[in-house]
Amino acid sequence: MHAYRTHTCGELRDTHIGEKVRLSGWCHRIRDFGGVLFIDLRDHYGITQCVVDPDSPGFKTAEAFRSEWVVRLDGDVRRRPTMDGKSTDNDDLATGKIEVYVRAAEVLGPAGELPLPVFGDQDYPEETRLKYRFLDLRRERIHNNIMLRGQVVDFMRTSMKGAGFNEFSTPILTASSPEGARDFLVPSRIHPGKFYALPQAPQQYKQLLMMAGFDRYFQIAPCFRDEDPRADRLPGEFYQLDLEMSFVTQDDVFAAMEPIITGIFEKFGKGKPVTKNWPRIPYAEAMRKYGSDKPDLRNPIIMQEVSEHFRGSGFKIFARLLEQPKNEVWAIPAPTGGQRTFADRMNSWAQTEGQPGLGYILFFDRAKDETTQKEHPGATGVGGRGPLANNIGPDRVEAIRTQLGLNAGDAAFFVAGDPEKFARFAGMARTKVAEDLNLVDKDRFELAWIVDFPMYEYNEEDKKVDFGHNPFSMPQGGLEALQTQDPLTIKAFQYDIACNGFEIASGGIRNHRPESMVKAFEIAGYGEETVIERFGGMYRAFQYGAPPHGGMAAGVDRIIMLLAGEQNLREVALFPMNQRAEDILMGAPAPATPKQLRELHMRVNVEAK
Numbered sequence: 001m002h003a004y005r006t007h008t009c010g011e012l013r014d015t016h017i018g019e020k021v022r023l024s025g026w027c028h029r030i031r032d033f034g035g036v037l038f039i040d041l042r043d044h045y046g047i048t049q050c051v052v053d054p055d056s057p058g059f060k061t062a063e064a065f066r067s068e069w070v071v072r073l074d075g076d077v078r079r080r081p082t083m084d085g086k087s088t089d090n091d092d093l094a095t096g097k098i099e100v101y102v103r104a105a106e107v108l109g110p111a112g113e114l115p116l117p118v119f120g121d122q123d124y125p126e127e128t129r130l131k132y133r134f135l136d137l138r139r140e141r142i143h144n145n146i147m148l149r150g151q152v153v154d155f156m157r158t159s160m161k162g163a164g165f166n167e168f169s170t171p172i173l174t175a176s177s178p179e180g181a182r183d184f185l186v187p188s189r190i191h192p193g194k195f196y197a198l199p200q201a202p203q204q205y206k207q208l209l210m211m212a213g214f215d216r217y218f219q220i221a222p223c224f225r226d227e228d229p230r231a232d233r234l235p236g237e238f239y240q241l242d243l244e245m246s247f248v249t250q251d252d253v254f255a256a257m258e259p260i261i262t263g264i265f266e267k268f269g270k271g272k273p274v275t276k277n278w279p280r281i282p283y284a285e286a287m288r289k290y291g292s293d294k295p296d297l298r299n300p301i302i303m304q305e306v307s308e309h310f311r312g313s314g315f316k317i318f319a320r321l322l323e324q325p326k327n328e329v330w331a332i333p334a335p336t337g338g339q340r341t342f343a344d345r346m347n348s349w350a351q352t353e354g355q356p357g358l359g360y361i362l363f364f365d366r367a368k369d370e371t372t373q374k375e376h377p378g379a380t381g382v383g384g385r386g387p388l389a390n391n392i393g394p395d396r397v398e399a400i401r402t403q404l405g406l407n408a409g410d411a412a413f414f415v416a417g418d419p420e421k422f423a424r425f426a427g428m429a430r431t432k433v434a435e436d437l438n439l440v441d442k443d444r445f446e447l448a449w450i451v452d453f454p455m456y457e458y459n460e461e462d463k464k465v466d467f468g469h470n471p472f473s474m475p476q477g478g479l480e481a482l483q484t485q486d487p488l489t490i491k492a493f494q495y496d497i498a499c500n501g502f503e504i505a506s507g508g509i510r511n512h513r514p515e516s517m518v519k520a521f522e523i524a525g526y527g528e529e530t531v532i533e534r535f536g537g538m539y540r541a542f543q544y545g546a547p548p549h550g551g552m553a554a555g556v557d558r559i560i561m562l563l564a565g566e567q568n569l570r571e572v573a574l575f576p577m578n579q580r581a582e583d584i585l586m587g588a589p590a591p592a593t594p595k596q597l598r599e600l601h602m603r604v605n606v607e608a609k
Helices: 124-129 140-162 203-211 250-268 283-290 316-321 338-354 368-374 387-392 393-402 419-436 478-484 514-523 529-533 536-542 558-564 594-599
Strands: 019-034 034-045 047-053 071-079 098-109 185-187 195-196 216-225 238-245 280-282 328-334 361-366 383-384 410-417 446-453 456-461 464-467 493-498 502-509 548-556
Touching: 019 098, 019 514, 034 071, 047 071, 047 280, 140 216, 140 250, 140 493, 185 338, 185 493, 195 280, 203 216, 203 238, 238 250, 238 558, 250 446, 250 502, 250 548, 250 558, 280 283, 283 446, 283 529, 316 410, 328 419, 338 361, 338 410, 361 393, 361 464, 361 493, 383 387, 383 393, 387 393, 393 410, 410 419, 478 514, 502 558, 514 529, 514 536, 529 536, 529 548, 548 558, 558 594
Parallel strands: 047 098, 280 446
Antiparallel strands: 019 034, 019 071, 034 047, 071 098, 185 195, 216 238, 238 548, 328 410, 361 383, 361 410, 446 493, 456 464, 493 502, 502 548
8 A cells, every 4th residue: 555645635436435545635624523533634636524433543643633734544435424314425525425434544744833724715914824825825715726827827838839839938037128117137146247137028039039930939928027016916026928920910919819818718717708709999999988998898887078068068167177178078877876875975985086076967767756846747757966967957967868878867977177187087987886886797708909009108207208008019100100190199009908807918019120110219219229239139130031020918817817706916826925025935035145245246235214
């Protein structure tokens, strides 16, 4: 017999009844029923119920068992008994029809007092969970999340190879590159005073692979960014399904990747409906309709501009704002939200977001409203109440209601000013309305391409034109657009994938012509010498026959989070850092020793706090 096990804890079935077996695992739960011990023994594969009574030679040893002790149990497989004529089978366990009567027991690894329980799914402080992550990972939900991650990554690899992509690993020690975040720098011992950088993404290398003629590349790539904490990204490092293709248009990338991403959600989405034909939504349209470039399309609310209904109206705040050509008024429909208490809650929420408040109109049935019937006996139709309704009059209220397609019992909220400044707040309000009114269908995956991103944006802080997205993307219209158009009107062949309110992928068709690349950087304030200095390898490669190419990168962590139904990326990563970018399990970051610093020719100069 094997030293530790003949079977795993998830393997035994009623076909094994009568066999002598040996199991090893963790004591998941121990129950004492009048001196008879029931031990739920757990390993990676499952749980088996083991029974030991005072007649067993192993009873004295088993009496000392405690939660999470690692033990070995020898015994006989038997059918679970009936109690008072009722079966004691556990249909929630694969091993639920049998139990093991224990004849011998051995302690393989005792456990001290647990800082957090493994049995159950209690919520514990994040710092405790991360410090004792090895225990946290034993918990069923987290353990299953990590296994799901592995299965999804395997499926990604198989699907990509099936679509003709080849897997290559690009360097981890590389040169600094402006991907939009700070680099993690690695000092060189051999080259004093010089530094490598950990890659923010394999962007340049994957484009160089296209220059080298490999045609279709992918990898599950680690990416490193020294960013401040963000709710939608793991601090320090994350993984992406990175890919690039040669001789392709934007449509070719979409045709290659849409079925693969759809397939992931269909296979691992637990039967939830998945978008079949993804809509393509221009960035400008997404911002106007949803107030977000990663809209949650499970939310049925679509915002609309209603400026004309307030222009020259009695609601002077909006009327005066609309005298400025840039300003607009947008409406956020709120089906079923026509209660004053809900409007007050939304108004209070807006103020916590730094806004003066939210204007609103509450729509009601005039025939059922006592006040209306007293003043206007026999009145019918839908009326509107609230400060805005009182100031603009019934005709404008009705025009707004008709445009928005609302009915009695519904409401509309309003934001006004420069859309460039209020659009994202309006999007947050749209989300808040839908969530509070339970309008979002959470049991589905809604996917979409967001396209036509602006090539450039105006950087208010530096008072200059800057890249809006990826600096290596092809401008729509090519070199001619760069030479003749207002930069802020140029769109790029850049695209994102949005799913349920998250950006899960981003990509673009690349600007592969040297003269066009130089001009694109020139507009953003970088001269040709800067391009050659910072992107010399790629710039040189473009001189020697560059194929048109494009690609994207999909966030592995975010996709797993959505599939697992989690709200936090740390629930699907093995050993994540905390929100201060600290690995409190391993104690990183940590000071370097004087010897290490001498070898690197470095001195530490930490500012006093």
